[in-house]
Amino acid sequence: MTMEPILITGMGVVSAIGLGKAQTLEALLAGRSGVGPLKYLKTEHKEFPVGEVKLTDAEMCERLGISLDAVTTRTALMGMLALEEALNEAKLTQEMLPQVGFISGTTVGGMDMSEQYYLDYLHNEAHKEYIAVHDCGSCSEMTANRFGKFGFSTTLSTACSSAANAIILGANMIRCGEADIVVVGGSECITKFHLNGFNSLMILDPQPCRPFDATRHGLNLGEGAAYLVLESAESAAKRGVKAQALLSGYGNACDAFHQTASSPEGEGAYRAMKEALELAGLQPTDIDYINAHGTGTPNNDASESQAMKRLYGENVPPISSTKPFTGHTTSASGSIEAVFCILTLQNGFLPVNLNWTQAMEDGIMPLTQPTKKDLNHVLCNAFGFGGNDSSLLISKTRDCETQDKEQKTCITNPIYVVSAKQISIQQPLSEEWMDQPIEYNVPFTRSIDPSFKDYVSPIEARRMGKILKRAMATSKEALKAAQMETVDAIITGTGYGCVENTEYFLDALSNEGEQLLKPTYFMQSTHNTISSLVAMQTKNHGYNVTYSHKGISFDSALQDAWWQFQLGKLGTAMVGGHDEMTETFYHILKKGGIMGQDEELCGETAVSIVLASARRCEERSHPEYLCKLTAFRLLHQPTMDVIKEAVKELLHSSGKTLTDVDYILTGISGNHHNDQAYHEETKTLFGKTPLLRYKHLFGESFTASGMGFYVAAQCLKVGRIPDQLFVDVKQITGKQPRCILIYNRSDGKNVSLTLLEA
Amino acid sequence: MDELIYTLKQQIIETLNLEDMTPEDIDENASLFGEGLGLDSIDALELIVLMEKNYGIKLQDPNQGKEIFKSVAVIADYIAKNRTK
Numbered sequence: 034m035t036m037e038p039i040l041i042t043g044m045g046v047v048s049a050i051g052l053g054k055a056q057t058l059e060a061l062l063a064g065r066s067g068v069g070p071l072k073y074l075k076t077e078h079k080e081f082p083v084g085e086v087k088l089t090d091a092e093m094c095e096r097l098g099i100s101l102d103a104v105t106t107r108t109a110l111m112g113m114l115a116l117e118e119a120l121n122e123a124k125l126t127q128e129m130l131p132q133v134g135f136i137s138g139t140t141v142g143g144m145d146m147s148e149q150y151y152l153d154y155l156h157n158e159a160h161k162e163y164i165a166v167h168d169c170g171s172c173s174e175m176t177a178n179r180f181g182k183f184g185f186s187t188t189l190s191t192a193c194s195s196a197a198n199a200i201i202l203g204a205n206m207i208r209c210g211e212a213d214i215v216v217v218g219g220s221e222c223i224t225k226f227h228l229n230g231f232n233s234l235m236i237l238d239p240q241p242c243r244p245f246d247a248t249r250h251g252l253n254l255g256e257g258a259a260y261l262v263l264e265s266a267e268s269a270a271k272r273g274v275k276a277q278a279l280l281s282g283y284g285n286a287c288d289a290f291h292q293t294a295s296s297p298e299g300e301g302a303y304r305a306m307k308e309a310l311e312l313a314g315l316q317p318t319d320i321d322y323i324n325a326h327g328t329g330t331p332n333n334d335a336s337e338s339q340a341m342k343r344l345y346g347e348n349v350p351p352i353s354s355t356k357p358f359t360g361h362t363t364s365a366s367g368s369i370e371a372v373f374c375i376l377t378l379q380n381g382f383l384p385v386n387l388n389w390t391q392a393m394e395d396g397i398m399p400l401t402q403p404t405k406k407d408l409n410h411v412l413c414n415a416f417g418f419g420g421n422d423s424s425l426l427i428s429k430t431r432d433c434e435t436q437d438k439e440q441k442t443c444i445t446n447p448i449y450v451v452s453a454k455q456i457s458i459q460q461p462l463s464e465e466w467m468d469q470p471i472e473y474n475v476p477f478t479r480s481i482d483p484s485f486k487d488y489v490s491p492i493e494a495r496r497m498g499k500i501l502k503r504a505m506a507t508s509k510e511a512l513k514a515a516q517m518e519t520v521d522a523i524i525t526g527t528g529y530g531c532v533e534n535t536e537y538f539l540d541a542l543s544n545e546g547e548q549l550l551k552p553t554y555f556m557q558s559t560h561n562t563i564s565s566l567v568a569m570q571t572k573n574h575g576y577n578v579t580y581s582h583k584g585i586s587f588d589s590a591l592q593d594a595w596w597q598f599q600l601g602k603l604g605t606a607m608v609g610g611h612d613e614m615t616e617t618f619y620h621i622l623k624k625g626g627i628m629g630q631d632e633e634l635c636g637e638t639a640v641s642i643v644l645a646s647a648r649r650c651e652e653r654s655h656p657e658y659l660c661k662l663t664a665f666r667l668l669h670q671p672t673m674d675v676i677k678e679a680v681k682e683l684l685h686s687s688g689k690t691l692t693d694v695d696y697i698l699t700g701i702s703g704n705h706h707n708d709q710a711y712h713e714e715t716k717t718l719f720g721k722t723p724l725l726r727y728k729h730l731f732g733e734s735f736t737a738s739g740m741g742f743y744v745a746a747q748c749l750k751v752g753r754i755p756d757q758l759f760v761d762v763k764q765i766t767g768k769q770p771r772c773i774l775i776y777n778r779s780d781g782k783n784v785s786l787t788l789l790e791a
Numbered sequence: 792m793d794e795l796i797y798t799l800k801q802q803i804i805e806t807l808n809l810e811d812m813t814p815e816d817i818d819e820n821a822s823l824f825g826e827g828l829g830l831d832s833i834d835a836l837e838l839i840v841l842m843e844k845n846y847g848i849k850l851q852d853p854n855q856g857k858e859i860f861k862s863v864a865v866i867a868d869y870i871a872k873n874r875t876k
Contacts, residue, residue, distance in 0.1 A: 235836060235853050294832060492829055495808040549844050552836040553808070 034601070035314035038279035038428060039204050042214075042264045043123025045115040046372040048257030048359045049084030053118055058376050060358065061384045064403060068241055068253050068360050076225045077547045081237050083223055084255030084360025086111055097179070104162045105175060106143040108258075111365075112176035112220035115258035119216060120180060123262035124274055127181035134185035134212045135177040135669075136203050137260075138195025138219030140364045140559055142169040142581075144226045151543045154621045164625025168529060169560070170582030170780075176220065185212065186669040186783075187589040190364070190530070190560040190581035192417030193326075194285075195219050196259070197367025197425055198578050201283045202593055203263045209596045213268035218368035220258030226538065227363070228254055229547050230555030234293055242329030242361075244354035245338070245399045247391040252328040255360025259368035261375075278375040279428040281410070282315065284308025287523070287568040287577035288420025292496075292556050294332050299340025301422035302326070304574055306344055306412060309426040313410075320350050320426075321408040322383050324370050325399070326416045327354020328361050337414065338396040353400040357387035367415035371425055374411045378429045381407050418556065419565025421577055447661040447687075448598050449650035450789065451605075451643040452514035453743045454507040456480050457731045458636040462510055464747055467755050470730045476629055477619045478732070480637040489570070496553055497566070498533040500613035503639035504563045505570055508607060512571065515643040516653050520605040522576035523564050524594050526586030527611050528735020530560035532618045563611050576603070584779025585667060586610065587640070587739035591787070592667045594644060604649040609641045610739020628733060632703035636732020640739035642746075660749035663687035664788040671784055673717065680718055680774075683786050694722055694788075695768060698745050698775045700738065701760060702728040707781060715776060723764035725773075730757060738777040742787060745773040749791045796867045803863070806841045807834055819863040827862075835860055842866075847875030 046053065049067025050060035060067065068084045086093075093110040094101050097117075125133060143166040150160040165171060173188040185206070189198045196219025203217035231237050231254060238251035261280075269276060286308060288301025295302070310317060326337055334354075341349050355373050362369050377383060383406055386399030409429050416422045458473065459466035461483045480503065485494060488506040497505070504525075512519070529535075534557035541550050556562070561579040568577050576597070580589035587610030597603045614622075614637050623629040650656055664683040668675060684690055697719050699711045715724055727744045728737055748754050752769045759765050775787040800814035807830070821827040824835070835856045842848040848870065850856055859869045 233836065233840070234833075235839070291831070292833070491809070491811045495810065496833065549840050551840060552833055556833065 034312065036208060036282065036312050038281040039207055040264045040266055040269045040276035041261050041278045041280060041375065042269050042274045042276055043119045043262035044260065044277060044372050044375060045118025045122065046259040046369055047086055047111050047114045048362060048369050049086060049255055050358050052114060054372070054376065057372065058380065061373060061376060062382060062403070064385050064387060066241070066358050066387055068357065074223050074225065074228070076228060078228055078232060080239050081228070082241055082253050084253060084362070085223060086256055104166060106166050106172055107145045107222035108139055108141055108143065108220045109172045109175040111222060111256065111258040112137065112172065113179050115218065115220065116176055116180060116216065116260050119260040119262050124272065125214070125262065130181035131184045132214065133183055134203060134206055134215035135173070135183040136187055136189065136199040136215060136217045137173040137176060138189040138199040138364050138367065139169045139172055139221050140190050140192050140195055141221050141224050141227060142172045143167045144224045145222055148224055148226050148539065148542060151539045154624065155617065161624050164621055165627055168581065168583055172220065173582065182670055184669055185667065187580055187585065188582040190579050191421035192419065192559045192561050193361065193363050194367055194415040194417035194421045194423045195364035197415035197423035198285060200261060200280070200368060200371065200425060201285055201423060204280055204283060205596045205600060207263055207265050209599050211596065213265045215263045216260050217263055218258065218260035219365040221256055221362060221364040223254050223256045225542060225547065229542060229550050233550045233552040233555050236330045238329060241388050242357055243388040244325065244327035244329040244356055244386060245334050245393055245396050246389045247393045249329045249331060249334060249393065251330050252356065253360040255362040257359060257362045257365050257369050259365060259372045261368060261371060276430045278378050278430055280425065281428045282309040282313025282426035283424065284312065285423045285576050285578065287565060287574050288422055289568040289572055289574050290420050292562065292565070293418055295336035295416065295420065297336060297339065299336040299343065300574060301420045302337055302340035302414065302416060303343050305422040305424040306340065306414070309412065309424040313426045315410060315426065317344050319410050320412050321406065322377060322411040323350055323352045324374050324411065324413045325352050325354045326414040327356055329356060333416065334393065334396060341397050349397050351383050351400050351404065352397050353384050353386035355384050367423065370415065371413050371427060374413045374427045378408050378411060378427065381405055417561060418559055419561050421561050421565055446598065446647060447663045449645045449647065449658045450660050450662055450746045451645050451650060451658045452511045453640065453642040453659060453746050454510040454514065455740060455743050456482065456503040456507055456639040457740060459731060462506065466730060467747065467751065470757050473634055477635040496557065498531050498557055498613070500531055500533070500611055501557065501563060501566055504567055504609060504611050504641070507639050507641035508567045508571065508609065511607065511641040511643045516655060517605060517643060519571050519573050520575065520607045520643060521603045522594065522597065522606040523567050523573055524578055524590040524606060525564035525609040525611060526580045526590035526736050526739065527560050527563055528581060528583050528586045529612055530581060531557045531562055532613050532615055534558045536615055536617055584735055584738065585783045585785060587736040588667050588777060588785040591665060595665045598646060605643065605645045607641055607643055610736030611639045612734040612736045613637045614734065631705045634703060634729060634732045636734055638731060638734040638737055638740045640743045642742060659746040661790045662787065663790050666786045668784045670782045673714070676714070676784055677718065679786060683788055687788055689772065691719065694719065694772050694774045695770045696725050696754060696773045697722050698725045698727065698741055698773055700728055700741060700777050701726040702733045707778065711778060724760040725754065725758040726760050727758060738779065738785065741775050741777060745775055745789050749773060749789055792867060792871065795871060796863055799863055799867050802841055802845060806837050817863060822862055823860055846870050848873050
């Protein structure tokens with residue numbers, strides 16, 4: 034399957050080599066690195082050169098006209114600087130944003146503030162307003178909300194490939210006809226947390242980094258942000274904006290090898306590049322330049338070299354890593370380097386691989402001289418921990434046909450919900466709760482865990498926090514129930530990720546200082562650890578991403594799967610929602626007003642769901658399933674009118690009317706403010722349709738909506754609704770459920786609508 | 792030396808979170824990586840932290856660890872010769 038190219042009609046960039054495209058281009062042409070001694074981050078590790086953005090947080094606020102007292106994070110501030118440039122270039126005004134999507138990638142989120150104020154969070158009331166900006170999703174929202182109200186927003190968190198995967202999701206959204214314009218990219222500041230984390234893994238070079246060099250000894254950390262405006266050809270023509278370049282292909286694959294190391298043969302990298310070429314309908318020989326991931330670690334560069342050699346043999350095209358210019362800008366590297374690639378296409382040059390002197394054994398030979406060259410197609414690689422490997426294929430602007438042709442292939446097909454398994458504060462991996470739910474009268478409780486011995490060996494378990502073990506158990510049980518060995522894609526949502534290990538690492542950093550930190554804690558603190566470990570354990574090289582956007586993390590994962598099913602890209606997928614909570618973090622979040630307000634019960638939830646297309650569902654020997662997913666919509670900060678319209682479209686698309694919906698499953702949780710909104714909105718939208726709830730049994734968690742999905746699917750399967758789920762006992766009628774609409778309102782503003790049918 | 796070997800085994804079990812193991816389960820002469828216990832590169836990094844924290848031995852290069860971390864007996868020998876605490 035090939036795609037019609039998508040236009041890139043704007044871009045903005047901030048990194049160690051400059052603010053904005055002009056400075057960036059000048060530095061690239063001049064071969065001027067932005068890596069140098071550490072200046073802005075307060076850390077003991079002065080021995081490591083870094084690629085910092087040459088502004089303090091206060092200077093960024095000043096540039097942006099933001100009050101110095103405003104609650105913000107460095108990741109959000111850099112994001113705003115880059116986003117402003119991109120929106121301006123694409124001539125996008127505030128009034129247009131409700132029609133525009135915003136998809137950002139980050140891993141660090143607001144960790145720069147959490148690591149400064151962690152002891153305050155634990156012991157007193159100071160700085161508690163920063164608790165709400167700890168997570169990845171908050172940073173995206175702060176960045177986006179400065180410019181207006183985008184119609185869709187989510188956050189990818191796949192470590193160092195986050196921004197590349199944000200670009201891929203945006204492209205899928207446009208190809209599905211869900212939006213004409215999507216702003217995509219990522220932002221990440223340097224923090225003590227990951228500087229020390231990378232140091233504990235011993236992959237930081239105390240010298241300037243030397244990708245693909247025989248003497249390479251690790252990476253230099255960098256920071257920055259970049260956003261691209263992706264746009265359909267019709268929209269750009271209608272608006273009269275020019276394409277800067279074209280996104281003509283992309284690939285995402287999982288190395289499924291090791292949490293922090295790439296496979297010797299570069300399996301994930303090879304597959305990602307190959308997929309990008311296939312989607313673009315191009316041959317390897319059509320590529321004029323590759324911007325390598327090239328971090329400078331012995332492992333990455335060896336593995337990436339192998340992947341290139343597998344694709345090209347000995348005739349690899351010109352390659353360079355631009356990491357010596359900027360340092361490794363981690364989550365933002367995918368979009369920052371995509372901007373570099375566009376600049377090379379526009380200006381006809383190849384950026385040099387700085388600091389390279391000696392060929393490495395079995396490695397590729399990078400560009401050492403600045404070269405002028407007319408380019409048509411370039412590949413841009415971004416790989417992340419856990420083997421989340423992505424590759425983007427960017428081409429020089431040419432006349433594009435409109436995208437009608439491809440849009441016609443996007444039809445709404447029901448997706449089969451084949452199986453779903455949960456671990457929570459109810460009986461784990463069981464449907465016993467439907468007859469005998471456990472009732473809690475404590476505000477917070479941790480999950481009831483099964484024995485994990487059947488799912489992970491002791492040697493594997495030694496490096497798995499609870500959240501990871503639960504993900505393994507639910508995933509393996511869901512696959513077994515689905516009678517499947519594996520799936521085409523693993524898509525996971527987690528609001529806060531591996532909280533337990535993040536807490537251990539923050540504790541050590543705050544109490545014992547920046548020495549002797551445990552690598553095991555750090556490597557489990559990235560959000561994509563869950564999804565990539567599931568891939569490793571099920572030997573899955575397919576599409577693999579992680580969403581981390583507060584209460585819509587699971588919904589975002591489901592949205593991604595939904596679009597790819599519509600595109601015909603997926604036949605099967607595992608969609609997961611996983612969040613754990615510790616006593617300490619529960620108290621921090623309660624203090625920050627994020628959880629545990631009023632009568633809300635907080636828990637932990639792990640849900641793994643196997644979805645399949647009709648064909649893949651039916652081709653099994655026992656084609657059983659729980660229910661059908663017939664429509665899904667995720668709305669960003671919608672008004673009541675927008676929700677009304679979305680409900681109408683949703684029902685229409687699956688040939689239903691409001692009277693066909695038997696029950697509305699809500700996320701009513703005991704939080705008075707939210708619950709009131711649920712009552713008012715559902716009354717306006719659905720009149721007297723009986724309301725159900727599940728969070729009083731399973732507890733609130735960032736991905737509790739995944740539990741809601743599981744609950745509705747089980748009710749449809751068994752054909753009854755347990756009495757305990759009714760919000761109002763007067764509405765118990767014994768009516769068999771045939772159609773349930775899940776109405777999920779999260780973080781007080783985002784709404785998702787899921788239509789499940791028997 | 793026997794006492795150091797026993798303590799070291801306890802520390803390895805704790806550091807690497809080998810939940811179900813006891814010092815008796817580890818053969819001090821068996822290889823820790825690959826065949827024997829099946830440890831990997833992350834465990835090697837954890838052992839580097841262990842060496843510095845408990846014995847004041849600083850290893851700068853993970854490759855250096857490969858020689859030293861052959862078996863519990865080899866590590867104990869290295870500690871005995873190089874410890875600063």
